[in-house]
Every structure is written in C-alpha cells, then in structure tokens.
Amino acid sequence: MTGSAGDTDGRRRLLLFGLDGVPPELLFDQLLPIMPNVRRLVERGVRAPLRTTDPPISVPAWPVMFTGVDPGTLGLYGFRHRRPHSYTEMYLPTSSDLPVPTIWQLLSARGRRVAVVGMPLGYPPPEVNGVYVSDFLTPGHAEVTTFPPELRADLDGPDGPYLFDIPFRSGDLARVAREIFEMTRRRFRFAERLYAREPWDVFALHEIGTDRLHHAFWKHFDRNHPQFQPGNPYERIAEEYYALIDEGIGQLLRQADDRTDVVVVSDHGSMAMRGCFCVNQWLEENGYLVLRHPAPRPSTPLEEVDVDWGRTTAWGAGGYYARLFLNVRGRERDGLVPPDQVGAVRDRLIADLQKLRGPDNAPIAVDVLRPELLYRGVAGDAPDLMVYFDGLKIRSAGTMGHPTGFLYENDSGPDDAVHGPYGVFLYTPAGGVAPDQLPEIPMVDVAPTLLRILGEPVPSHVQGHPVEAVAGAMTWRMPVPNPA
Numbered sequence: 001m002t003g004s005a006g007d008t009d010g011r012r013r014l015l016l017f018g019l020d021g022v023p024p025e026l027l028f029d030q031l032l033p034i035m036p037n038v039r040r041l042v043e044r045g046v047r048a049p050l051r052t053t054d055p056p057i058s059v060p061a062w063p064v065m066f067t068g069v070d071p072g073t074l075g076l077y078g079f080r081h082r083r084p085h086s087y088t089e090m091y092l093p094t095s096s097d098l099p100v101p102t103i104w105q106l107l108s109a110r111g112r113r114v115a116v117v118g119m120p121l122g123y124p125p126p127e128v129n130g131v132y133v134s135d136f137l138t139p140g141h142a143e144v145t146t147f148p149p150e151l152r153a154d155l156d157g158p159d160g161p162y163l164f165d166i167p168f169r170s171g172d173l174a175r176v177a178r179e180i181f182e183m184t185r186r187r188f189r190f191a192e193r194l195y196a197r198e199p200w201d202v203f204a205l206h207e208i209g210t211d212r213l214h215h216a217f218w219k220h221f222d223r224n225h226p227q228f229q230p231g232n233p234y235e236r237i238a239e240e241y242y243a244l245i246d247e248g249i250g251q252l253l254r255q256a257d258d259r260t261d262v263v264v265v266s267d268h269g270s271m272a273m274r275g276c277f278c279v280n281q282w283l284e285e286n287g288y289l290v291l292r293h294p295a296p297r298p299s300t301p302l303e304e305v306d307v308d309w310g311r312t313t314a315w316g317a318g319g320y321y322a323r324l325f326l327n328v329r330g331r332e333r334d335g336l337v338p339p340d341q342v343g344a345v346r347d348r349l350i351a352d353l354q355k356l357r358g359p360d361n362a363p364i365a366v367d368v369l370r371p372e373l374l375y376r377g378v379a380g381d382a383p384d385l386m387v388y389f390d391g392l393k394i395r396s397a398g399t400m401g402h403p404t405g406f407l408y409e410n411d412s413g414p415d416d417a418v419h420g421p422y423g424v425f426l427y428t429p430a431g432g433v434a435p436d437q438l439p440e441i442p443m444v445d446v447a448p449t450l451l452r453i454l455g456e457p458v459p460s461h462v463q464g465h466p467v468e469a470v471a472g473a474m475t476w477r478m479p480v481p482n483p484a
C-alpha cells in the first residue's frame, strides 16, 4: 500500500459547515465584511459557486452532495413524492430510502469516526461510526432523533430544547425572527459541546436557519427587492443573523487543531420570488384536468378538489417547481391516456406550456425537464415532467380556487424567496493556501473531492470526480511520503 498523508498518523480531519440555501453573492461578497471568521477562511482557501441539483431543493441537493450520484439515481425529486399509482397521495422520503451510502457511512465503514449534526437526509438518524443527530425534516412526534439514541439526552442545553426547525411561513415575523436566532444559537452550542467531547475525524454541522431567514425576510433585507421598504424593522436582519452564524463558526474554529481542514458548503441559492403560477388551474383551463365541481374555496389543495379522474389527462403538484403527471391507462387507477399516445400528449403539453404568458401578458420563460433525459437513472417515483417557471423566480402552486392563475403572494403562507441555481463551496486546508476562485463545481463532485482530501478511495458507483484544483490545494503542502 502506498502511503499518503491521509492514512499516516497525521490523518487529516475535516470540519464541515453546511449552510442551507446560501448563494455565493451573499457569503463571498455582500456579507463577508461582517463575517471575520468566514473571511479568514476565504482569504486562505479555494472557493467556487456550487451548481445545485435539478430540482434545486434541499432534498435532493444535500443527499446528492454527500453521495456523489444524481437525484434520479437516488430517486429523490423534492421533499414530497407521489405514491405510485395514486393521484394525490404524497409521502416524504427518509434517510432509509437512500439506495447508495453517504460519505458518512463510507467513512464509518473505513473506520473513520464521524459526528454529523442535522445533515439531510438525517431522519431516522443513520447508524454511523460515531454520532448522528437527525435533520430539520424530523417529525414532531419522533422519539429517536439521535444515533446512538442515548445522545438524545444531551441535545437540550441550559438555554432550552434543541430545535430541529421552526414554522417559518407565518405573519408573525417577530416570532419567526426570534425563533430562527434561538434555533441557531442552541444548535451551535450543542455542536460546541459535542465537538469538545466526541472523538471524530469528520465533524459536519447543518444549519437550516439561513434558508428560513431567506424565505421569511428576503424582501425586508434585500435592498433591490421591488417591495423593500427602507427603515422596516428587519432591514438589518441578514447582517445580524449571519454575524451570529460567523460567531458560531468562529467558536468551533478556535477549538480546531492544526490538522483540521475546513469546508463551508450550501445546497442551493436563494432569490426573490416574483409570484406563483397555479399550475393545476392552468391545466384545468386548458382541458387537461377536469373537475366535477369547482374548488370550494381559494387555496384548496388538489386532494380536496372533486376531480373527474376518468376524464383527466394530466395533473400537477406544486412547491418551487411543478411536477406534472400524465394519467396513463394501465398505470393510474382511472388512466385515460393510452400508453402509445403518451409521447404525443406529452409533446402537446410541453408546446402549450411554452406559450405561457404572465399577468402582464408578457411571455414567461418555461423550462421543461424530462427525468429520463436529465439523469443517469430514474429510480423511485419520478414525475413525468419537471417544469420551472421564469427560472424558478415564479413558484409553482398546486392549489386551486384562486380568482386568477397568477398570484403575487405564496399560496401556502408568507414566503419571499425561491431557490437559486448556485450554492457555495469553500475549502480551507489546515494552515491555509493562497486564495483561489474556481468557475463552478457540480454537486456530484463534492463527495469524491472530500473523500480524496481525506485520503479515502472513491467507490466506483460515484458519478462525480474529485476536483483536482481543490484536492491539489492540500496536496502541494503535504509531506512527500517516504518511498516504501
């Protein structure tokens, strides 16, 4: 066996911060001046915009980041998936649904110790060589939220119970603000206690608060947002919150030793929401979806609408992007489209979608993605079509009964932000390097790059490749191994 720094006594350790939904322009530019700890990492590290997944949603983005395979191969197309053969019955995938191991599991199998806090998909908490705290998708009724289960007793601190997530789509912004800060404070304090006490080779912390802050407060802090009001009480909330994040990162960095490399990543970006497009209303207006009775009230979920399924050609589900399903004979209970017509119907639907116009009668850019063309494999319960409106600045809404098909506010509670195409990647090896900026890194390359940095082999099922400009940033200063 050839020696490398990764498997000698001086094995590298990795401290990783996963900040949900942080775009490069916020972390590497606008907020960097108020983040001295992150700034020091940037000044001594390699950074890049991290190209998120299609769809750009935390699930699949985080699991793709830490498995190195695409969403279709994982069978993850968003938080919610349609139960096969059903119309509106949805389920949330869990950590047990992943068909390939995460790097936390790969490292565990190699005898490395990991401490993972909140990394999605983290519920139920996966068994690892070390500890794992479940993620923001942990159900409220969950009893086992840590691996090993005994760790549960240590989650809550002197300042209150550990918070996995908070309700953020609410008119009570004062409450949302208070809870986001409190959740993050408690998570970082727990992380400090765990960090000091638990032996680890890789320590990874996920924070959902950044994403929640963006959704709840984007128009209040983004001075370029059309609805931004100067002097509003939340004008400086992004600076205050990111300063808290920076302080938390700084606390952990102060505990780090001289062989600890640091990584900061985010799963997708965030940007201002322009409005919502009511996809099922549009399908009904265009004859694809047939109702027996009109939706009883505004914002009625499709499962509460009296749909004439036997006469319906296609229906959709909302949430950032539109998942469209064809009602195929032999596949769905009351399937209408004969299997040999699926291609023709799909093409007509795509052509109709591409003629869309917004409330001002200006055309809306529509991107239609087909899972079988987009991914290396299509496992699980994929939609027939995936549709982005206006590069996702217009959110897809699945509810019905709205007076018009275009809404200026979100249909499922106040929300100012949608997800953007780039997250961040930052790698600062212990001791630092000359700062470098790469054009962009694809999500599937993160896992193999981290494995390379840690001196561990990259399994053959991994679709991404180690980014040499990143892994090379640490190898140049590695001691030359003695010839065997």
Ligand SMILES: [Zn+2]
Pocket: 020, 021, 057, 058, 059, 211, 267, 268
């Ligand atoms: Zn996210």
